[in-house]
Amino acid sequence: MTRRSLILLVSLCLLAACTGGSDDGGSPSAEPSGPVTLTFWHGYTDVEADSLNALLDEWNADHPDIQVKPLFVNNDKALQKLTVALQGGEPPDITYQYGSSLASVAAAPGLVDLTDWVQTPDVDWEDFIPGAREAATVDGKVLGIPALVDNLALVYNKDLFDQAGLDYPTPDWTWDDLRAAAKALTDPAEKRFGFAYPMDASEDSVWHWDPLLWQKGGSILTEDGSKAAFNSPEGVEALELFAGMAVDDRSVYLDIQNSAYTSLFNNGRIGMLETGPWDLASFPDVDYGVEILPGFDGDHQTIAGPDMWCVFDNGGGKKEAALEFLQWLTAAEQVQKEDLATGHLPIRLSVADDEAFVGQMAEALPGVDVFAENLQNVEQARPVLDAYPQISEAMGTAIVSAMLGESEPKAALDKAAQESNDALALAG
Amino acid sequence: MPDDGGLNGSSVAAPAPGRLRRLLTSEHLSGWTFVLPAVILIVVFGLIPIAWGLILSFQKAGLISPEREWVGFENYARIAADPKARQAAVNTIVYTLLFVPISILASLLVAHALNRRIALIRFYRLAVFIPVVTSTIATGIMFLWLFDKNFGLANWALGKIGIGPFGFFEDPDQAMVSLVIMTVWGWLGFDTIIYLAALQGVPPELTEAAAIDGASRWSSFWRITWPMLGPATLLLVVWSTISALQLFDEVFFVTHGGPLGRTSVVVFYVYRLAFEQGLGGLSLAGYAAAIAYVLFLVILLLTLAQFWLARRVVHYTS
């Protein structure tokens, strides 16, 4: 490349770069003049993105005065990106956040307190799934609108059960039934496992275990939320089940990637999974069945992992516009459209109880009806507080440690309780 | 020209002392003119942020809210009593002690192999460089599958010769070594192209002459080539040490510090404190910054030591 053309190219690049400033800058304006443009951060991809974009197009066409401008942010990056943006005084108008992030976001300046707004009749707050409402509330204040709900149930490979001559799981199954089935389905020669478990010690390792703790009658924290309570005898028994399966029976595939299990299940290497509706689309090659979780003493409660839309007040009438948009987005009609397209579970009871609609969803994605019904089994939620990330880390480490056989369940849980209490004390 | 190996050694001798003063002034002026654009940029985007971070280390702060509370050296004092910080420090040191020597020696060998005119040499050079170009995420996924205890290629191959199976990333005792393997593999190409460029600077006439004089390949390498690689080696040792002590991406995307915290390195721990666990009420960002600045101090001292050592060993002008 000649020197002259090189200089030309560089100048062109500099020019392109400096004129890269977009239409509306970033600073919140004082006067609402003309159309309001809302910055909308989401992490939807693939089918979800198609559905969301269709809804956005519909809204933008009908509302020239309130335009919603989407920006893609991976969900697991959303908190970090929000943190940086907040420090610079540039939060978005609406952002998608994991429910578990809500306690951390609570202290953010500009975060809109929705407690009063959700009481307005058009929002119909009581129609949202109870578990989601609870997860959206921090210290009595509603800080987010449910965007997504799910829950954990049992997904199993019918062919593997047939081959082993086992009866399919029933709603009355106990965890011991699952353990026995897992053992029968495990074949070391064929490299086949009866069960799988996420072993990256993240929140995934924790919330897959919480239902067992709760079914036994245990709880994560004490009533007043000041100390850990998961190392109770109930908790130890609950962990002994998984630890026994992993260490003694060797019937569990220990998934340290926390994503290998999908392709392994899809290829008949795993018999049963404790997972959520989002995975169903990843099993095209398996004749799978879905059943509610096994239980202890007839208690089959499960856990939900709701995610939220959070709103920030950037002045200039944007907050009101954002609320108006979110009300529309989470209204029953839009919820139905989205659920049918994506397989997401309904965030509203009115939609979840609509058997005809749920039946429609199940035609598109078999098994999703069981998940929808399972929403009724969501009784409690994880604590929403500052110290939760550290409690989660402690619990996750304990579970992984016990399942690797590195420590006994009681010792592992006691250690985690100690660390959690330290974190709770620090948070004050 | 006296060669002291240090930065102050080499410069071009000025003409007669009569105009010395004027030239001295113009030496300083021209020196500063040359470095000024870069220095301004780096001061603005490098130094000022570092100062900000340092101030943060003396405060109790959560990155979500703008609140700050001055706590002096309390954050620094806390580090000693924090078992997780200790674990992170040990892991980081172990990693660095394994990674740096292995990658420097391996890249030297590979660069030497690539520094020749044989068929397919361009293909070989490209092949070695490809992992550097591949994203960390893609590399991570590949290695997780490769090292899977039950289904991975590594255990399958090792099983054929009667060894294993190994837990690799799943085994608390093997995870660190697996991490070293993965990162050496991923970054070898980087060190190699630097060594390759340096080897290009070794006049073949010298090695040729030595060969004609009957020197063995090994002694001609050791006596002629190796000393000329001094500056490149210094560059790579300093750079690899700095990078190894600041390891983050591979831990974040592949091991998440596990299993059981055995691959949790300092920067990873800092990140978790600042961006995941210490937000809101816990306000651990200041503490995280304090840990980062202790690491900074360690890196600084280590680098100075390396430069000082290089003064005695590295030769610059020919």
Added chain:
Amino acid sequence: MTTPATSVITESPAAETRVDPRTLPGEVGMVERPRRRFLPFDPWHLFLAPLAVVWLVPLLWMVVTSLETPSETLRFPPVLWPESLRFGNYLDVVRDSAFGTWFWNTTVVTVTVVSSNLVLCTLAAYAFARIRFLGRTFVYFVLLATLMVPLQVVLIPTFLIAKDLGLLDHLGALIVPNLASVFGIFMLTQFFRTLPIELEEAARIDGASRLSILLRIVVPLSLPALATLAVIQFLWTWNDFLWPLVTILTNQGAFTLQLGLATFQGAHQTQWHLVAAANLMSMVPMIVLFLAAQRAFVRGIATQGLKG
């Protein structure tokens, strides 16, 4: 057998030493050492070939994945050769996403940053290597010190500075902070100091200015180092993810390739075939640059001017 070293140079290369006739023009340096051959090919192939295979595994894995159907990507054991070669995946990536925009943005940013680095780092490194000016050592180590604090710690203050300078939310944020890299200065300083100083001294005595010495003598001798810097800086800028992530706040039109690739990776579902195809396409420019830079990895004509 006692031919003095210098005579090797004064003779014409082709006559006295065995030069591979396939030598590239200018690549005078590489000479073959005559030896007895036990194998029909150079023994180094035995080392390099397996090495290359091992090192190329990810690329092969990505190529295969990029040609699979979504269902094939979920198979285990992994599919070694897809049933049909779905080159359409590549078209899907370009058509269904803003791949063109991402590619253009990344190119603009990277070319600008690499060019700027080549200029600014060369200037600064020459001064550090050859000019004795007040505060030289101090400034050098202060610059190096900026490498010793990890990005995660200075992410937020750097963001604040970028915001105050009006750089956020467009390509300026990705370009301006990276116009000069400390690593580049460090690397070039080391290389410049290995150059024989006699040439520069001679020119200085003849009254040449510093700048002309730099441009006419030092730079031509430093092509391997400059090419290396270009490749490395290109690599870092092209693959940068964290900084673009936090500085692009509302403007999806300013997405770079790395940000764009992330849109194929959802929280629970990832379209592996598209991720692989997109990743491969984004690797192409770097591979092209690397191969082009190899032409610059030639020994300069300088050695011919060395001996008098």
